[in-house]
Each structure stands twice: as C-alpha cells, then as structure tokens.
Amino acid sequence: GQQVMQIPQYQHVQEGEDFTTYCNSSTTLSNIQWYKQRPGGHPVFLIQLVKSGEVKKQKRLTFQFGEAKKNSSLHITATQTTDVGTYFCAGRGSGYSTLTFGKGTMLLVSP
C-alpha cells in the first residue's frame, strides 16, 4: 500500500533559525496536504498542493510539491516559539479517497 515517510522525526531549533521537514511517498500522489498539531491539540489543516512543482507561501511558511509529485517539503523561515508543534504531511494517491499521513516532525523552538 501507499506509504508516506517524513523526516526528521524531531528537531529542536533556536528561535530565529530556519526549519525544514521533508515528506516522501512510495507512489505518485494526486495531492499532498500539510497539517499542524500543537501539543495536546488536534491537527489543523495548513495547505494542499496539487500541481507538479507547485510552491505556496503562507507568511514564513513555504510549501513545495516535487516535480514527480512524490515528495514535498515545508520550510519555516525564522522560527518563532508559536511554531512549536508536530507537522504532518498527508498524501492522497491516484484512485484513493483517503489520506495517508506521515509520522510527523515534532518541532521544538527555544527562545
């Protein structure tokens, strides 16, 4: 079945440093979504990428979808303590109606 791998599992940065999490799928995806889950909270939708090579920005967050539609990345510029949480990618394969979530990357930001 479809597998979505995410690295790193955990990253601890100093406030102001950049952060990137990477997501790779074993199969070509029709689209990929990103979610953020704060400690003790539930996942919150951030964005969906659909097109090959697509790049979208939300303030300090930059999302990329690979040309082959098998990988994606989330980059945060100049992290803030409010960025703390676990970031999940979730891929939807061709013909599938459900999302497959990566294991997530837990981000800790020290002031």
Next chain:
Amino acid sequence: GAVVSQHPSWVICKSGTSVKIECRSLDFQATTMFWYRQFPKQSLMLMATSNEGSKATYEQGVEKDKFLINHASLTLSTLTVTSAHPEDSSFYICSAPGGQGYEQYFGPGTRLTVT
C-alpha cells in the same frame, strides 16, 4: 471555519465494557467522516471511513466488530469500542471534509483509557 466536535473529550472505562464516542460537524454537513487513532508521539492511523446512510469502510487490520461505526445523520458519526481492552487505550480523533471539500477538519479528540 468548519467546526467538528467530539464527545467525550476523555473517558476511563473498565475492561470488557463498551464506550461510545460521538463526532459532530457543527456548522456544516458531512456525508463522510473519518476515524483515526493516534498513539503518543505517533502519527494518525486511519481506522475507518464513516459514510452517512451506508456501512463504514474499514482499513485493513481494523476489526469492524470491535469498532462499530454508525453515521446516522449528516452531522453525526459515532464510534463504539466494544469489549474494550487496555490495548484499546489511545487517542481517537475524527475528521470531516469541509471548506473547499478537500481539507480535513479534525475534532478535538477523545482520550480513552481502559483499566
């Protein structure tokens, strides 16, 4: 934005008993809802897709007779954990597609502890 609620937020039950968890879409209708299970510091594992007016679709390895799902209306889906065991202790989260139709709106989750 779309709001999904879950009830209860946490529950403690004894082994062998059954527990019902409700998932409601508060300001939109959802013909489909999803049930996930999340272990500490781990990812979301899709358990089943709840379909309004028809049987749920279960993921491979999920016992449908143990995790009963009922999608009785366009705003309510329930998950009943039957004959609960300590290994069923987990965080159960539901979601429903809203907004543009592709993003998932998650409920706050239900923490189940089976003693």
